[in-house]
Amino acid sequence: MIQLKDILYKVSIEKVIGGTGVAINNLHFDSRQIQLNDVFVAIRGALSDGHQFIRQAENQGALAIVCEELPETQISGITYVQVEDTKMALALIASNFYGNPSENLKLVGVTGTNGKTTISTLLYQLFSKAGFKVGLISTVAIKVGEKEYGTKLTTPDSITINKYLAEMNDAGVEFCFMEVSSHGIDQHRTSGLTFAGGIFTNLSHDHLDYHNSFAEYRDVKKRFFDELPKDAFALTNADDKNGAIMLQNTKAKKYTYGLKTMSDYKAQILENSFGGLLLKLNGNEIWSKLVGNFNAYNLAAIYGTADLLGLAELENLQLISDLTAVSGRFQYFVSEKKITAIVDYAHTPDALKNVLETINVIRTKNEELITVVGCGGDRDKTKRPKMGHIASELSTKVVLTSDNPRTEDPDQIIEEVEAGVEPQNVKKVVAVTNRKQAIKTACVMAEPNDIILIAGKGHETYQEVNGIRSDFDDMKIVKELLSQLEK
Incomplete structure (x- = not known):
């Protein structure tokens, strides 16, 4: 049995009342889950304070x-351990409790505004195809080898992370790729983990409902790189103006990737179509099934990471050309009447701009580009008019609708998105609050060869309204609607 003193290793302790040489059973920060001989860590959260449940x-x-x-x-009989920061303490305690599992595999963290899910999932795909046992901790799923678990957070809590990493150890997993969100870094969910490397994708407008400013958001991301060990690698996007900032104070070995500037891993787009990308990666020509400029960046990061983790170049290139799109990330199909429907998770101004610019580069301009878009409730409100501006500027028609309104009034959210539409674009835009009806409206508008982009929810298979989640899958719905309308 593990003892309390064993899990307190490296924790900054201010005071102890009682003995630490006692055998403990389990570890929780939710008081409702506590059973006999468990340890309770009182966390101060945004909605409640764990100290109230001691x-x-x-x-x-x-x-x-x-x-x-x-x-x-x-x-009497209960040991009390006072610490300065219980979030940091929980991360260290959880790591110790599960035997510091991150030390027994190569853990790579991916951080940035956009691209985290694609890069981490495709690295999982690539290394699995290379014959390794691989783990994944992402927005879409947690995977231990072939076994898949659902997840609700981009970066889970410290206990969950270490529990799955320990399961990966037991399964013989050699590499794990993990999305690292700014919330996760700020709340110390990734503290106490040993990373073999970190990847920075880009930084744009997001999460300013949580962070007080863009500078604070950037500096939280930077902290992840500041804490990497010196035997790790730090791979950053040289074309993003914040890329160099991430490397300023890191002890890790520094590497860059990009399309425009000189970098260690350079990608060049030779052809870009709905069929995929013809790329030059460090002088080697490869064809990828993925689409768009943003995916050229993702593939450069994947190529660089695989190289830094020791994969042979020829195998690396062959496997990259075999990678397939991640669920809800520029996922598309063409209907019987040649209408192209694309579902993408783009829920930030920068991501929406990237997707629309990619479509506009590929399309002939003889067809309509109809965008269905909304913004989530209880999240960063400042991006809403920007989303409206970008959608109406870069599309021929726009249907504004509900995303996940959560506890907010969906019509109010739509009004705030619509506020960003400039006068010359007003006639392009209609508002349909019900998301299914909005998608149907786009399908009715579409003629053969037109393109429908449904943005914002991507891989999500639910819609959240007033705390209730109902089944809702953008891809499934658009396929059904187009099929019905085309009969």
Whole structure:
């Protein structure tokens, strides 16, 4: 049995009341899950403070309480550990509890505004095809080899991360690719993990509902690279103005990728069509099934990462040409009447701009580009008019609709998106609050050879309204609607 003192290794402790040589059962930060001889870590969250539930944890049989503020009265037989920051303590405790599993595989973190899911998922795909046992921790799924688990957060909590990493150790996983969000870094969910490398994709307008400013958002991302060990690699996008900032204070070995500037891993687009990309990667020509400029960046990062992890160049190039699109990331199909429907997760101004510019480069301009887009509720409001401006500027027609309104009024969100539409583009735009009806409207508008882009939700298979999640899959719905309308 593991003892309390074993899991407190490296934790900055201010005070201990009681003994630490006691055998513990499990670890939780949710008091409702506490059972006999468990450890409860009191976390201060955005909605509630775990310190308010210390008494409940004690009543349910907690053997130890880790907190920033000691309760006024302590119960005999329970050990109280006071720390400066319980989020940081939880990360270290969880890592120790599961035997520091990140040390037993090569863990690579991917951070940035856009591209995290694509890069981490395609690296999982590439290394699996290369014959390795691989793990994935992403927005779309957690994978331990071939076994898949659902997930709700881009970067899960520290206990969940370490639990799955330990399972990966047991399964003989050699490489794990993990999305690292700014929330995850800021809340120390990735602290205590040993990373073999870090990848920076890009930085654009997002999460300013959580971070006070763009500079704060950038600096949180930078902290991930600041904390990388010196035997790790730091691979950054040389074409992004924040790319160099990520490398300023890192101890890791520094590498770059890009399309425009001199870099260690250079990509050049030779052809770009709905069929895919013809690329030159460090002088080698390859064909990829992926589409668009943004994917050229993603492939350069993947190529560089695989090289830094020791994959032979020829195998690396062959496997890259075999990679297939990630669910909800520029996923498309062509209907019987030659209408192209694209579903993409683009939910930031920069991502939407990238996708629309990619489509506009590929299309002949003889067809309509109809964009269905909305913005999520209870999230960064400042990006809403920007999304409206970009959609109406770069599309021939726009249907504004609901995304995941959550607890907000969907009509109010649509009005805020519409505020960014300039006078010359107003006639292009209609608002249809019901998302299914909005997609149907786009399908009715579309003629043969037209293009429909449904942006914002991508891989998600639900819509969240007032805390209730209902089944909703953009790709499934657009396929059904086009099929019905074309009969």
